[in-house]
Structure formats: structure tokens, C-alpha cells
Amino acid sequence: MAALTSKTLAFIELTKPRQAALLMLTMYGAYIATGAPLDPLMLAKLAILGFTAIGGVTALNMYFDYDLDSMMRRTSRRPLPSGRLSLGESLFGVTLMLVLAVFVASTVNEYVLFAILAGLYFDIIGYTELTKRFTALNIVVGSIAGSMPALGGWAAGAGAITLPGILLALVVYAWQPLHVWFLAYFLEEDYRRANVPMAPFIYNARVFSALTIAHLAIMALSVWLFAYITSRGYVAALISTVFILLASIRVAYFVGSPSKAEALRIFKFATPTLAIVFVLVPLEVLASEIPLPSW
Amino acid sequence: MYGCRGHRALACIGVALAGLGAMVTLLDHSHAPVFLRLSLITLSLSTLALLLDSLALLLVYTALLLLSLALVELLGAPLPLVIIAPLIPVTLRALTPPRPEILISGLSVTLASTLLLVEETLILAPYIVLQSTLAVLMSRKLHSITLLAALAAIPFGLTPAIMASLLASILVVSAGGLIYRVGCPFKVDSKVVFSGSLVASVGVVALALWGWSSLTAGLWILGFLLVTSGVLVPMRTPSPNVSS
Numbered sequence: 423m424a425a426l427t428s429k430t431l432a433f434i435e436l437t438k439p440r441q442a443a444l445l446m447l448t449m450y451g452a453y454i455a456t457g458a459p460l461d462p463l464m465l466a467k468l469a470i471l472g473f474t475a476i477g478g479v480t481a482l483n484m485y486f487d488y489d490l491d492s493m494m495r496r497t498s499r500r501p502l503p504s505g506r507l508s509l510g511e512s513l514f515g516v517t518l519m520l521v522l523a524v525f526v527a528s529t530v531n532e533y534v535l536f537a538i539l540a541g542l543y544f545d546i547i548g549y550t551e552l553t554k555r556f557t558a559l560n561i562v563v564g565s566i567a568g569s570m571p572a573l574g575g576w577a578a579g580a581g582a583i584t585l586p587g588i589l590l591a592l593v594v595y596a597w598q599p600l601h602v603w604f605l606a607y608f609l610e611e612d613y614r615r616a617n618v619p620m621a622p623f624i625y626n627a628r629v630f631s632a633l634t635i636a637h638l639a640i641m642a643l644s645v646w647l648f649a650y651i652t653s654r655g656y657v658a659a660l661i662s663t664v665f666i667l668l669a670s671i672r673v674a675y676f677v678g679s680p681s682k683a684e685a686l687r688i689f690k691f692a693t694p695t696l697a698i699v700f701v702l703v704p705l706e707v708l709a710s711e712i713p714l715p716s717w
Numbered sequence: 718m719y720g721c722r723g724h725r726a727l728a729c730i731g732v733a734l735a736g737l738g739a740m741v742t743l744l745d746h747s748h749a750p751v752f753l754r755l756s757l758i759t760l761s762l763s764t765l766a767l768l769l770d771s772l773a774l775l776l777v778y779t780a781l782l783l784l785s786l787a788l789v790e791l792l793g794a795p796l797p798l799v800i801i802a803p804l805i806p807v808t809l810r811a812l813t814p815p816r817p818e819i820l821i822s823g824l825s826v827t828l829a830s831t832l833l834l835v836e837e838t839l840i841l842a843p844y845i846v847l848q849s850t851l852a853v854l855m856s857r858k859l860h861s862i863t864l865l866a867a868l869a870a871i872p873f874g875l876t877p878a879i880m881a882s883l884l885a886s887i888l889v890v891s892a893g894g895l896i897y898r899v900g901c902p903f904k905v906d907s908k909v910v911f912s913g914s915l916v917a918s919v920g921v922v923a924l925a926l927w928g929w930s931s932l933t934a935g936l937w938i939l940g941f942l943l944v945t946s947g948v949l950v951p952m953r954t955p956s957p958n959v960s961s
Contacts, residue, residue: 486906486950510908517912517943524939528931535935536743542942543740551949552729583744 432501433515436484437477444693445568446472449575451700452590455655455707456579468578470526475538476571478519479545485512486550494612533583537574541567555617558624565598572700589648593699596641599634600669601692607685627680631673642666645699654710658702665695724767729949731763732890735883736945739938746929750836753879757829760886765822769810777806778823782830789834796834800827818854821847838871841878848885855889864888873925880921880937884914884944891948906947913943
């Protein structure tokens with residue numbers, strides 16, 4: 423019994439719950455942003471999907487990357503490289519989770535199912551297998567996978583994949599270089615040891631910082647376009663633009679004097695920069711459905 | 718002759734495009750058979766490319782195939798043209814030294830392409846038999862039995878039959894270890910291929926029994942993507958702690 427519990431806990435760790443939580447925030451945020459009713463059954467389905475689809479794909483990613491994880495100090499204690507879980511056990515759990523995800527998604531609609539399978543496709547085949555070890559621009563492909571929960575959340579609420587949903591997915595897509603590249607800069611020795619090419623140490627600070635700022639500009643533009651098209655989310659657009667500007671200033675400052683400490687600060691600032699969009703947009707949508715006082 | 722980079726690119730393009738084609742069927746059910754047929758062509762063409770190991774020959778073959786398809790479709794030329802014409806350069810390559818797997822693979826591609834012109838389920842029967850023969854030639858006799866099981870999907874209509882054929886084709890790539898064989902930094906993860914095949918087979922059986930639905934198609938696509946990912950595993954460095 424104790425062994426089963428420890429295996430289960432190790433498997434849960436394999437799904438990276440903290441990362442999954444942020445992606446689930448984008449999924450729920452996008453769903454509520456559609457203005458769909460807060461049906462408890464649908465919210466429960468989304469919770470299951472978040473755990474099984476996001477967690478399952480993440481765990482499969484770790485399955486394929488265990489050799490890299492074992493070479494990096496930061497990841498060497500993960501369940502697979504540390505031997506707490508075998509490859510067979512993890513694959514069994516991953517398959518069950520993904521089958522469950524397909525089953526639940528099929529009860530919502532085919533667009534949600536598409537978003538889940540596209541997440542699997544771009545994360546595992548596009549990123550982990552075909553680009554991660556071979557090109558410094560691997561994250562350009564990998565980011566597509568990260569934007570799929572937002573697209574899936576929108577598809578669940580709207581019943582289709584439409585332009586506002588694509589814009590919200592684009593927000594997540596454009597945010598990811600800020601998150602990934604500055605962490606990679608901070609962990610440069612780890613990535614070098616595992617021989618994974620990452621933009622921060624393949625290109626100089628000026629180039630990858632410029633690329634990050636360009637992505638942040640796309641992120642801001644996407645939020646404003648979303649607000650313009652849906653006539654909702656202007657407050658979110660305004661506040662998130664402030665965050666995006668602050669992040670851009672930090673990145674610009676980093677170019678002048680690059681350091682690991684500053685890279686870590688930028689990395690830590692990345693999460694609230696994304697979260698603010700997916701908290702404020704749904705809040706604004708919910709608030710807009712409350713009738714305005716008559717006075 | 719392509720070099721490792723070329724082999725990797727060809728394998729990736731064929732296998733990844735086949736996965737993408739399969740996935741898109743979810744968004745547009747009415748065009749699902751077309752997307753699936755295109756997936757079948759890219760996948761079988763990728764297998765042929767790996768066996769041919771000559772970009773020039775591959776381009777000649779593809780050009781002849783496209784030309785024959787156009788002649789049949791636009792000018793009403795006889796259908797056997799599609800099958801015979803592209804095989805001429807491939808046959809020459811297969812004769813010196815004798816490499817029957819090239820001829821079989823070339824014929825598989827032309828059969829898959831013929832499906833674009835003739836929506837005939839029975840075309841898939843010889844296709845599957847050829848794929849099974851290819852598996853035998855690749856020294857994986859056990860896989861050929863699995864591949865022949867795909868024939869069972871044929872009476873259930875074109876869509877389940879193509880799905881089974883796609884699975885058969887990708888299993889040939891993994892069964893022959895084609896990507897591994899050419900010495901590129903990829904290997905086949907048989908555990909992932911097995912679990913993907915299992916899920917995809919359940920999807921095909923469910924589809925044959927209950928028809929197209931999000932669930933049946935989703936299961937098949939999930940399985941197919943798992944098999945695809947199992948075929949494109951980058952080479953890994955052994956870790957002392959991990960058990961299988």
C-alpha cells in the first residue's frame with residue numbers, strides 16, 4: 423500500500439502540477455471569457471481535462487526526456503531519472519490519462535478534442551522530438567502546445583474555434599519566450615551539460631532579448647485585438663499592457679547588463695504577466711453580465 | 718546518400734504530416750477521407766524515400782506519379798498509367814542490386830495515390846498485403862500478422878479501412894526500424910508504439926462497429942499520434958537509474 427501511494431505521488435509529480443495549474447488558469451479564463459454559463463458539470467469536465475490532458479502530455483514529455491533530465495541538476499530528482507518510477511509504469515499512467523482526456527473531451531465537443539490532440543502533437547512530436555535537441559528556436563514550436571489549453575477552454579465555451587479564442591491562445595504563445603528563455607539563461611550550465619540548444623546561449627543577449635520583446639509586443643497586440651473584437655477586456659488590456667511594458671523595460675535593462683540574477687527576476691515576473699490577462703478578462707466578462715445600477 | 722540530416726527530414730516530414738492530416742479530420746468530418754488518404758500517401762512516400770536513399774530518384778518518381786494522376790484525372794488516360802509509369806525508375810533501382818522492398822514500397826505509394834481517383838475500399842487490400850510483405854522483408858515476421866489484421870477493417874467502409882491502413886504503414890516504419898536502420902539520431906520506442914497501436918486499434922474497432930463520432934475518431938487519432946511519437950524518438954543517453 424505504501425509502495426502504491428509513493429508511486430501515485432511520484433506519478434502526480436510527473437504531471438508537474440504547478441505548471442498545469444497555470445495552464446488550467448488560461449483554460450478556465452478563456453472559457454469564462456466566452457460568456458458561457460458557469461455550469462458546474464462543464465467546470466468539472468474542464469478540471470478533469472486539465473488534469474488528464476495537460477498532466478498526461480507533460481508526463482509523456484518527461485518520459486521522452488528522462489535522459490536529459492538525468493543530466494541536469496535541476497531535474498535529476500524527478501521521478502524517472504531518480505528511479506522512483508519506471509518507464510513502463512509512467513507510460514501506463516500516461517496512456518490511461520490521455521484516453522480519459524479523449525473520452526471527456528468527446529462529451530464536450532470536437533474542437534476541445536482537437537485542442538487536446540494538437541497540444542500532444544506540438545508538444546511531443548513538434549517540440550520534444552523534432553526541435554528541442556536540434557534548434558535554438560525550439561520554443562517557437564513548443565509554445566504552440568502551451569497555447570492549446572486556452573484554445574480548448576475557449577472552444578468549450580464558444581462551441582467552436584473562433585478568432586477571439588485564437589487571440590487568447592496567441593497571448594499564451596507570445597508570452598512563453600519570456601518565461602522559458604530567461605529561465606534557460608539562469609540555468610545555462612544545466613542546458614549546456616544536457617546539450618540542449620537554447621536561444622539565450624546560442625544567440626547573444628541583444629538578439630534573444632529583442633526576440634522576447636517582439637513576442638511581448640505580439641502579446642499586447644493580441645490582448646487589445648481581443649478587447650476590440652469582443653468589446654470586452656479593455657481594463658485587462660490596459661493593465662496587462664502595463665505589465666508587458668514593465669517586463670519589456672526589464673528585458674531592455676538586461677541587455678545593458680546581463681546577469682543570472684536579473685534573468686531570474688525576469689523569469690519570476692513572467693507568471694504574473696500572463697496570469698493578469700486570464701484573471702482580468704474573465705472578471706470583466708463576468709462583471710459585464712451584472713446589470714448596471716439604474717441611477 | 719541524403720546524409721543523416723536528409724533521412725531525418727524525410728522521416729519527419731512523412732510521419733509528422735500523416736499525424737497532422739489525421740488530426741485535422743476532427744475539424745472537418747466531411748473531408749475526413751480526403752485528409753486520411755493524403756496522410757496515407759505522405760506516410761508511404763516517406764517509407765519509400767527512406768528505402769530509395771536517392772533524392773534524384775525520389776523526385777523523378779514523385780514527378781511521374783503527379784503527372785500520371787493529372788493525366789488520368791484531366792485527360793481520362795487509363796488508370797493503370799498511375800500504377801505503371803512511376804514504377805519504371807524505381808524498378809531500375811530495385812534491380813541492381815536486387816532490392817524487392819523498394820519495388821513493393823513504390824507499388825504501395827501508387828496504390829495509396831490511386832485512392833485519390835477511385836474511392837474503392839478494395840484497393841486497400843493489396844496495399845495492406847504489400848505493407849505486410851514489406852514488414853517480412855524488414856525481418857519482422859510477427860508484425861506482418863498484426864498488419865494483416867488491418868484487412869478486417871475493409872468490409873466496414875473506406876474510413877475505417879484507411880485508418881487501419883495508416884496504422885499498418887506506420888507500423889512498417891517502426892517494424893523495419895527504418896529510421897534507426899539508416900543510422901540517424903532516432904530510435905523506435907517499442908513500448909510507446911505498442912500502447913499507441915492498442916489505443917488506435919480500439920478506435921478502429923469502435924469506429925467500425927458504431928460509426929464516426931468524436932470519441933471513436935479521437936481514440937484512433939490519439940493512438941496514431943502515440944505511435945508516431947514512438948517512431949520519432951531522438952537517441953537518448955542511457956541513464957543508470959532508470960529501469961524499463
